[in-house]
Amino acid sequence: MAAVTMNYDELMQALRGDKPVLVDYWAPWCTYCRKISDAYDMIAEQYGDRLIVAKVNIDDNEELARMAQIELIPTLILYQDGKPAGSIVAPESKARIEAFLGETMILPDEETASPVHDMVIIGGGPGGYTAALYAARAGLDAVVLEKMGAGGQMALTHQIDNYPGFDEGVDGMELARRMQRQAERFGAKTVYAEVTGADLKAEPKLIRTSGGVVRARTVVIATGAGPRELGLPMEKELTGRGVAYCAACDGMFFKGKTVAVVGGGNSAAADAMLLSRVAERVILIHRRDVLRATKVYHDPLLKAPNVEFRWNSAVTELLHGEKLTGLRLKDTLTGDESILPCDGVFVSIGRKPASELFASQLPLDPGGYIIAGEDTVTAIPGVYAVGDVRTKRLRQIVTAVADGAMAVQQAEEYLA
Ligand SMILES: Cc1cc2nc3c(=O)[nH]c(=O)nc-3n(C[C@H](O)[C@H](O)[C@H](O)COP(=O)(O)OP(=O)(O)OC[C@H]3O[C@@H](n4cnc5c(N)ncnc54)[C@H](O)[C@@H]3O)c2cc1C
Numbered sequence: 001m002a003a004v005t006m007n008y009d010e011l012m013q014a015l016r017g018d019k020p021v022l023v024d025y026w027a028p029w030c031t032y033c034r035k036i037s038d039a040y041d042m043i044a045e046q047y048g049d050r051l052i053v054a055k056v057n058i059d060d061n062e063e064l065a066r067m068a069q070i071e072l073i074p075t076l077i078l079y080q081d082g083k084p085a086g087s088i089v090a091p092e093s094k095a096r097i098e099a100f101l102g103e104t105m106i107l108p109d110e111e112t113a114s115p116v117h118d119m120v121i122i123g124g125g126p127g128g129y130t131a132a133l134y135a136a137r138a139g140l141d142a143v144v145l146e147k148m149g150a151g152g153q154m155a156l157t158h159q160i161d162n163y164p165g166f167d168e169g170v171d172g173m174e175l176a177r178r179m180q181r182q183a184e185r186f187g188a189k190t191v192y193a194e195v196t197g198a199d200l201k202a203e204p205k206l207i208r209t210s211g212g213v214v215r216a217r218t219v220v221i222a223t224g225a226g227p228r229e230l231g232l233p234m235e236k237e238l239t240g241r242g243v244a245y246c247a248a249c250d251g252m253f254f255k256g257k258t259v260a261v262v263g264g265g266n267s268a269a270a271d272a273m274l275l276s277r278v279a280e281r282v283i284l285i286h287r288r289d290v291l292r293a294t295k296v297y298h299d300p301l302l303k304a305p306n307v308e309f310r311w312n313s314a315v316t317e318l319l320h321g322e323k324l325t326g327l328r329l330k331d332t333l334t335g336d337e338s339i340l341p342c343d344g345v346f347v348s349i350g351r352k353p354a355s356e357l358f359a360s361q362l363p364l365d366p367g368g369y370i371i372a373g374e375d376t377v378t379a380i381p382g383v384y385a386v387g388d389v390r391t392k393r394l395r396q397i398v399t400a401v402a403d404g405a406m407a408v409q410q411a412e413e414y415l416a
Pocket of ligand 1: 122123124126148149155159193195196222224225226267386387396400
């Protein structure tokens with residue numbers, strides 16, 4: 001059976017099925033894509049019923065290419081349970097594709113047969129990849145499980161100026177790629193899968209992922225933090241339909257439109273600035289009558305001709321049809337209500353730790369952070385919490401990477 005050319009509907013249908021799907025994103029003008037296509041057909045024959053092997057022409061399916069964030073072709077993405085489990089760019093041979101499938105395709109019945117890794121690192125942000133780097137350099141067999149793409153939160157920002165070694169600053173995505181490549185150069189592996197549960201007290205420890213079960217002697221939790229939500233009815237349902245949490249990621253969808261930004265700190269101010277260059281009108285909504293953001297944002301924001309402020313205001317309702325149509329606001333001083341029509345709202349009211357998965361097994365502080373000291377040691381032997389997900393005073397890239405290194409030092413002692 002040869003690889004099957006698919007359009008949007010056909011691919012969506014394949015992803016809804018129970019078989020893993022390997023998709024080759026290619027284009028007719030790409031010489032290298034044509035060169036590797038025979039090997040790809042051979043893979044389809046070889047794996048037969050166990051794997052659906054699809055080809056997507058990105059010229060005919062721009063929407064699919066955008067959704068898969070294709071930057072280079074050919075890119076091969078393996079989907080398991082409808083979600084990306086791993087990817088490989090421009091594989092040089094059939095053997096390389098086979099090796100990739102061997103490393104990435106985790107079958108459910110592998111619970112007991114899968115190898116026991118020295119260390120599994122949950123999360124591929126700066127904390128996770130530093131742990132991977134130190135572990136690989138210490139000769140440990142280390143696997144990073146990442147649900148989206150390397151870099152975590154830092155990949156959301158274009159300019160990082162406070163990470164040492166980059167005198168002119170560095171793009172967050174670029175720093176993320178470098179950290180991943182550096183760890184992988186020493187033998188660390190990345191598996192793109194979402195961790196959905198874990199038995200941290202088992203020996204070996206069991207990590208359930210969207211791609212199957214992974215086993216390890218030690219676990220580093222580096223799941224970081226995500227955006228704090230408004231907590232309003234319909235917020236989840238409207239996410240992606242007008243409600244957004246990342247201006248750098250989703251701002252372009254609101255080109256020429258009216259958007260609100262909720263918050264008064266640095267992130268909200270930076271989001272409002274960024275959106276003012278894209279949207280027609282930006283309304284910054286803040287509970288108080290002055291921004292908490294550092295001074296550097298104040299003047300540019302106040303001077304921006306298309307940025308307005310709604311001081312002393314809180315959002316009490318998301319108004320919507322199919323998509324968001326506006327916000328109901330309440331004056332925090334008078335209690336008066338008003339309606340603000342808008343096409344989108346960017347929620348920028350802080351971060352919350354991604355610790356829910358471990359809440360039944362590890363003690364959390366009142367903010368939801370995993371309780372661990374500077375040594376990253378948690379209440380369960382062999383389990384370490386690093387970066388933004390643990391209790392700490394300063395949540396930055398430098399502190400996350402320091403934690404990553406520390407966790408490996410502790411794990412080495414535990415494994416000795
Ligand atoms: C917009 C923005 C700009 C910033 N700018 C700076 C800056 O200039 N300088 C600075 O020092 N800091 C900055 N920060 C903060 C910095 O990015 C964080 O402190 C740092 O990224 C924390 O690293 P981490 O490894 O702990 O977690 P994160 O970066 O949050 O990474 C966690 C990773 O875990 C993954 N993950 C989570 N749950 C699961 C799961 N269940 N299964 C698999 N994977 C999972 C996520 O997808 C993510 O990739 C910024 C943050 C933001 C949001």
